Amino acid sequence: MARTLLAAFFARDPRRVARDLLGKLLLRQRGKKRLAGRIVEVEAYLGSDDAAAHAGAGPTARNRVLFGPPGRAYVYFIYGNHYCLNVSCQPAGKAGCVLIRALEPVAGVAEMARARGLRAPSGATSGGPVSQRFLRQLTSGPGRLCAAFDITRERDNGRNLTTRTSQIWLADDGYRPQRILATPRIGIRKAAGKRLRFVVVGSLFLSRAK
DNA sequence: ATATCGATTATCT
DNA sequence: GATAATCGATATG
Numbered sequence: 001m002a003r004t005l006l007a008a009f010f011a012r013d014p015r016r017v018a019r020d021l022l023g024k025l026l027l028r029q030r031g032k033k034r035l036a037g038r039i040v041e042v043e044a045y046l047g048s049d050d051a052a053a054h055a056g057a058g059p060t061a062r063n064r065v066l067f068g069p070p071g072r073a074y075v076y077f078i079y080g081n082h083y084c085l086n087v088s089c090q091p092a093g094k095a096g097c098v099l100i101r102a103l104e105p106v107a108g109v110a111e112m113a114r115a116r117g118l119r120a121p122s123g124a125t126s127g128g129p130v131s132q133r134f135l136r137q138l139t140s141g142p143g144r145l146c147a148a149f150d151i152t153r154e155r156d157n158g159r160n161l162t163t164r165t166s167q168i169w170l171a172d173d174g175y176r177p178q179r180i181l182a183t184p185r186i187g188i189r190k191a192a193g194k195r196l197r198f199v200v201v202g203s204l205f206l207s208r209a210k
Numbered sequence: 211a212t213a214t215c216g217a218t219t220a221t222c223t
Numbered sequence: 224g225a226t227a228a229t230c231g232a233t234a235t236g
Contacts, residue, residue, distance in 0.1 A: 043228070052228070062221065080218025082229050099228060143229045187228050207229095 002027075002171035007162050010070035014044040014089040014096040018198050021087075021098055021170070023177040025106065028149045029167045033111050035149055037103030037139050038175065040203040043185045044196040045086070047095030051190035055095035066095040071162035075146070075153040082143030085151050087161055087170070101186070101197070103139040104205040105148075112138045112148035132204060141207040178202070181210065 002025060010017055021039050028035040045053040047066070054076065055066040065074040066088050074086040074097050086097040105112060109130060113120035116138060123130045139145040146152070151168070160166050179201040184192060186208065199206055 045228075054228080057222090060221085076228080077220060079227060079229050080220075084228060086228085101228085141229070185228070189227090 002173040004164055005071070005162060005170040005172060007069065007071045010087060010089050010162070011091045012089060014046060014098050015196065017087070017089045018042045018044040018098045018196070019180060021100070022180055022198055022200050023175045025171045025173055026100065026103060026145075026149070027164075027169050027171055028108075028151075029164075030108075030111065030150070033108055035108035035111055036106040037145065037149075038106055039100060039102075040104050040177075040200040041100075041102035041206050042198050043099040043101060044198070045097050045099060046196075047090060050194070052185065052188040052192075052194075053095075053097075055097070059095075063095075065158050066097055068092055068158075071160065073151070073156050073159040073161055073168065075151060075157040077153050078143070083146040083152055084142040085146050085149075085156075099142060100145065101142045102203075102205055102207045103145050103148075104203060105135050105138050109135065109138065115150050116144065116148050136205060140205050183210065 021042050024039050026037050047055050054063045059067045065072050069092045070088055072088045074088055075083050086099045089096040110120045110124040121130050139148045161169050177200040181199050181201050182195040183197045185197045
């Protein structure tokens with residue numbers, strides 16, 4: 001069905017990993033419930049020559065995961081309010097990561113809604129139809145998707161995402177996006193000119209249109 | 211539809 | 224002490 005993405009997938013330049021992650025699935029097993037979302041928006045952060053990257057100034061207590069093995073969760077806390085999920089790239093010793101910015105909900109809509117503090121429409125629990133507008137607010141943003149998947153720095157920073165036993169992992173189910181667009185990254189001031197944000201063209205689940 | 215602003219805290223200067 | 228890889232609410236066109 002779906003192939004788990006292994007360390008070799010992530011042991012590459014983050015720009016390549018970022019593009020290749022579009023269309024893949026983020027999965028989370030919570031007890032008997034499985035959450036799934038298709039990745040539609042990502043950003044690459046480089047290990048050097050990237051003023052916006054947390055790894056830019058060398059290893060610190062916060063960013064040490066970025067210098068470790070590939071395929072690990074780098075979760076940081078931002079604006080005193082939100083968590084953001086990255087996947088470490090490059091072989092151990094070399095930094096770099098991909099920020100996961102938006103997902104299209106695929107499974108576990110009712111659980112995601114609850115984790116986001118939203119009231120699920122009746123269709124969500126019964127497996128019936130749910131409005132696109134409602135689905136859109138579940139995981140269309142890096143802080144939102146962490147809340148929906150209940151990902152926190154305290155529990156999940158450093159977690160190995162290349163094995164299903166971690167309860168959080170990434171997989172390829174064969175889906176391939178038709179068209180990918182590169183744009184400037186969102187919410188940064190330094191290195192704002194680099195086009196290292198990648199989106200699935202036409203997706204209705206981006207944090208911002210195009 | 212776009213703009214602006216407040217919340218709230220870890221991290222770094 | 225300032226800043227930040229965001230979000231949700233409110234205001235205005």
